[in-house]
Amino acid sequence: MNRIPETLEHHDHEVVGDAIYFPDLSNQIYHNCPGISSSTIRRFGQSQLHALNEEVLDSSALRFGSAAHALIVEGESTFNNEVACLSGSPYTNANKDLKREYESRGLTVITDADRQTIYEMRDSLIPEADKLLHPSESEYPGVFNYPYERALFWFERDLLLKVKSDVVRYPLSGPFSDNSVILVDYKTTQSCEPRSFTNSVKKYQYDLQAAWYKRAYEKAGFKVVDFIFVAQEKKAPYASKIFKMKHEDMEAGWLELDRLLGEYKAVIDGKAPTVYNTPSVVEIQL
Numbered sequence: 001m002n003r004i005p006e007t008l009e010h011h012d013h014e015v016v017g018d019a020i021y022f023p024d025l026s027n028q029i030y031h032n033c034p035g036i037s038s039s040t041i042r043r044f045g046q047s048q049l050h051a052l053n054e055e056v057l058d059s060s061a062l063r064f065g066s067a068a069h070a071l072i073v074e075g076e077s078t079f080n081n082e083v084a085c086l087s088g089s090p091y092t093n094a095n096k097d098l099k100r101e102y103e104s105r106g107l108t109v110i111t112d113a114d115r116q117t118i119y120e121m122r123d124s125l126i127p128e129a130d131k132l133l134h135p136s137e138s139e140y141p142g143v144f145n146y147p148y149e150r151a152l153f154w155f156e157r158d159l160l161l162k163v164k165s166d167v168v169r170y171p172l173s174g175p176f177s178d179n180s181v182i183l184v185d186y187k188t189t190q191s192c193e194p195r196s197f198t199n200s201v202k203k204y205q206y207d208l209q210a211a212w213y214k215r216a217y218e219k220a221g222f223k224v225v226d227f228i229f230v231a232q233e234k235k236a237p238y239a240s241k242i243f244k245m246k247h248e249d250m251e252a253g254w255l256e257l258d259r260l261l262g263e264y265k266a267v268i269d270g271k272a273p274t275v276y277n278t279p280s281v282v283e284i285q286l
Contacts, residue, residue, distance in 0.1 A: 004153060005034045005160070017221030019154040023146070027082065027164070028106035030151050035162030036264070038212035038257075042205045045260050048267065064234070065188045066108045068118045072125065072232075073133055073166050073186050074148050083108045085115045117234070121188075124238035129230045132184050132242065135169040144168055154219040156258070157265050163216040171225045182226045183213050189231045192241035197231050201243075210245045211253030 004013070004020055011029070013022045025033070044051035071079040084102040086095045090111055102109045110118075125133075140147040151164045167184035189200055201207055210227040217224050227250060232240040266272035 008033055008153070016152075017219060019152045019216060019220035021220065022151040022153070023144075025151045025164075026106075027149070030162070030164050033162075035153055035160045036261075037162055038209045041212070041257060041260050041264065042208050044264050045205075045256075048263075051264075052267065060110075063108050063110055064114055064118075067110045067114065068121060068188050068232075068234075069166070069186055070108070071118050072122045082106075083110060083115075085110055085112050087112050120236065121232055121234070121238045124240070125230075125232060126240050129232070129240045129242055132169075132228060132230055133167055133186060135167065138170075140169045152216045152220055154216060156215075157261050159261060159265055161212075161216070163213055165213055165217075168217075179222050180225050181217060181222045182228060183210075183217065183224060184228045184230060185209070185213070187229055187231045188234050190233065190235075192231050192233055192239045194241070194243075197229075197241065197243060200231075201229075207245065207249050207253045208257055211250040211257055214250050215254055215257070 008022070011022055012024050013020050015021075022030075040051050067079070067083045070082050084107040086098060086109060088095065090096075090099065099109045135147055144150050147167050147169055149164050149166065150168055151162065153160060153162045155161065165183055166186050169182050169184065171180055171182055185206075187200075187206070189197055191197060191200075206229065214224045214227060227245040229243040229245075230240065231243060232238060263272065
């Protein structure tokens with residue numbers, strides 16, 4: 001197995017299968033440490049130079065999603081430690097300065113109105129979805145002493161890859177063993193109507209995200225029984241719905257990801273140019 005970067009060696013970790021498990025990496029350390037995430041490689045497929053420049057995406061929608069995830073998946077303690085709220089307009093000079101200060105400390109910054117909405121979303125989640133997101137200790141594998149935000153690193157094509165899953169748990173039914181897991185991911189969305197959320201899966205390439213997570217856990221020696229999305233609308237009455245990925249779609253997703261990793265390595269190794277920002281003319285295929 002390739003060596004992990006020196007910046008990660010002093011963090012508690014263990015080898016699990018062909019992957020490296022970090023039980024205690026904070027979100028800030030995880031995002032700042034080396035390794036290609038599913039977000040990076042999906043962005044590479046859409047805009048190579050932006051992905052290669054490692055641009056940090058930031059928007060009110062992304063901040064809202066991160067804050068909702070902190071409260072609804074990990075709980076109030078995590079929310080209070082990782083999220084800061086601005087009172088009044090976020091566009092005043094005072095609040096702009098406060099936002100910069102909070103962000104320098106690694107906090108996700110939202111408005112008080114967003115905070116109220118997120119608490120209402122938590123209280124509106126259907127019980128079945130809430131149970132999926134919050135398993136009991138008997139419902140997640142022993143290697144994971146805590147089921148939330150577990151970080152795995154592994155190598156493909158001599159590239160260091162990484163993943164941080166929302167929730168890892170045992171199957172709800174069927175084969176019950178230490179190497180069978182269900183991965184659960186929480187998404188905020190405009191609509192939980194099945195056709196609409198399916199369109200979101202295609203638009204934001206959640207299928208590739210699922211394939212990336214599945215690959216990570218397979219490298220760690222687990223059998224991924226299911227990959228489940230808990231989707232919840234961001235407007236009252238905050239409807240929620242449970243979706244799961246087809247295994248054949250995740251297999252197809254990994255083939256696409258492996259192709260992108262090949263292109264990524266060729267570009268960073270200087271063996272291939274980026275596909276745009278070059279003088280060549282590309283014929284459009286409709």
